[in-house]
Amino acid sequence: MDRLPILKIGSVLLVSIQIDMQDQMALQLQEDLGQRIVDTGCKGVIIDITGLDIVDSFVGRTLSTIASISRVLDAETIVVGMRPAVAITLVELGLSLEGIRTALNVERGLELLARSTEPDTADDLELFGDPETASS
């Protein structure tokens, strides 16, 4: 079975889900990401779901589990690129994506990670006072 590629960009791991995953593939991703966090010491993980046209309870649960696993391994996960139709459906399905931080796109996700993993630069960023990214 195919595995999803995990890219390392600086100190961040990036996974872009572009295909309709079968359940086993989602579980494999969960495992692979845990291993990569340990191997690389990366403090941030970005999962880009721009390419996902649905998130059902299984994928939702997998994303929550990935977030928990990475937290335990001292890394933070941010899910980016959720389509509006997917968000609407998730809410109606009753899925809360517990413990998952989200951002609009990869760029915003990287900004969030930069601020939460490098406290020294956080203050500098605040000085610029970008109202769109200043929320915690």
Added chain:
Amino acid sequence: MTTSEATDRQVQAISSDEDVVRVRQLVRTAAVAAKLSLVDQTKVVTAASELARNTLVYGGGGSAEVCRVLNGSRHGVRIVFTDSGPGIADVELALTDGYTSGTGMGLGLSGARRLVDEFHLDTAVGAGTTVAVVKWAR
């Protein structure tokens, strides 16, 4: 279930993870053909994914019948999931948000019901389960 004409009937066996993916794709195609809005397509495909997985995991496998339906001038998609698994002893409990007899979150059945316009569950202990759903174009 509303009386309606059914067309483009397709049957997909459900006996593996890959079949669940195939069901999603068939439902997507039917939903596009029935001119459902993007949000409604997303809702019915998500509901189908939940029900197909239940058919696989709890029903021990089965099938999904996907077709387009027409009621007057209203287009829609109908999917009927059938398995001959253990059945559901307490339907009300199974339809409760958060109830699972397995390792899930117990959202599939109740969530799927919220995502579609018509939902019919037929089950008998020892005889299997049939879930029929319809999503209409607005």
